[in-house]
Amino acid sequence: MFTGLSAFPLTPFTESGVDEKAFRGLVERLSEAGVDSIGALGSTGSYMYLDRQERRRVAELAVDAAGGTPVIIGIGALRTRDVHACAQDAQNAGAAGVLLAPVSYQQLTSDEVYTLFEEVTRDLSVPLCVYDNPATTHFSFSDELHSRIANLPNVRSIKIPGVPLDPIEAATRVASLRARIPAEVTIGVSGDEFAARGLNAGCEVWYSVLAGVLPAPCVALTRAAQSGDADTALELSHRFERFWQLFRAYGSLRVVSVVAEILGLVTNPKLPAPLQGLGEAIRGEIVLALDDLG
Template sequence: MSLFSGLSAFPITPLTPEGQVITDDLARLVSRIEAGGADSVGLLGSTGTYMFISRAERRRAVAAAVEAAISIPVIAGVGAMRTDEAVALAKDAAAEGAAALLMAPVSYTPLLEEEVYRHFVAVASGTDLPLCIYSNPGTTKFTFTPALVSRLAAVPTIAAIKLPLPATDLSADLAAFRAAAPDLSIGYSGDWGCKDALLAGADCWFSVAGGLFPKTASALARAAMAGDRAEADRLDAAFAGLWELFRAYGGLRLVHEAARIKGLTTASLPLPLLGIDDALRERLISVLPE
């Protein structure tokens, strides 16, 4: 199985109120992901609140995760506003033993296509690690076109893309990117639609829920990738209530609270992000899978 395939499980990054990584809690989460059968750890993604964490603490997080993940690779997020910062983060991740990189085109002023292209080329050239394009237009306000992805696929170390679920036909979206970049691994985020993405032939499920429920998520990914729709549907049904809440409220606040409910950390979201209210917490408790 290639690096960017199967289930890539994304844990939260437990932080103190001062923004320091609680490495013991992070190691516990990573060990659970590995024991649950995930194929990789997606560290410092949006679920991992990477943009709220300093360079030094992001490096500490990579080191802790790599030490905890004995048999599966760690894919480290290196997104930053400035290109030089992202290059430095990539080099830090490589030095701490990350197996691959993940990067979104973070911005304040919306980026132009050529700016994104040059940004990715610079970061991809900064290390020998394979890099996964992180397309997250909901936060970055930038949409990757198949034409741009085709250009980026020619960069030797760019190996994969993490796509959001499309608003229309998923199979057509996958086919368009597959035609544009046939050598890239293509995966999706948006947990509620990833069963269908894998059944349609996507290579990877980049999963928020996998960071807390890796055993069931891993089984779901395996069934869908094997084309076993009945088993995939059965396993996906265990997440139905959680998918409903994710679609209504987003996963970030919910998964942090779920980690606290399960006793995996006492960490809260970094301010100014706030937790969920009591009513939503009770709804979340009622739908959490085993």
């Protein structure tokens, strides 16, 4: 399950809450496009803006709409008690796996993060992906900590934030982490602009924001890298360059919410307040980015 392309859809909102019909459509579209897994309630899914009841419902919708495609559910929360509750809800919903980031308000220590994963994995019946996302959690994993956590029961993947741009340095980075973790634990790249370089460097999975709205070209990039065609993977990534620039400038969540509206996947791409959408000038740039993909 933790290989290939894992696509992370939006959780679209209406004035009253989650737009269930639009969310089901997003998930069904990903399954039909042939992604290898679907990551609901990730950062793109706005999980930290939802209460437990909303998260439980989104997990149920995702599993039901995904057909036979494995669904990974984000379970991060500020308190360990709530992480346990979200993990139980995800398992009850039929999730194939869970994704855990060490989110916090107070800065966490390495020992606190290890204890979190130790306690949560102890009660899991499904595999877990470690979500290393310092841009949002403000916590940076060391390779030593990754090694300790990767040896816990049920840990099966590590989602790293990116790799160096130089191919040799990228391969060295991935190999260094690989040498520290069990063989059954995969390494996945996130930060979409690093996808081709990460896959070419030995990462087994791309955890993708953009694939949540544009699965077909992301599947093509992933399959090229998986087949050993590194040049084609980089060429396909270059076609996304305008998107990578927009992500850096405005944040991937805001950009893909506009993409979903332009493509007619959602009618009201509301973000959870206080987050706001993007103006008309930026929407024009997003249209140009879509044109780059034909």
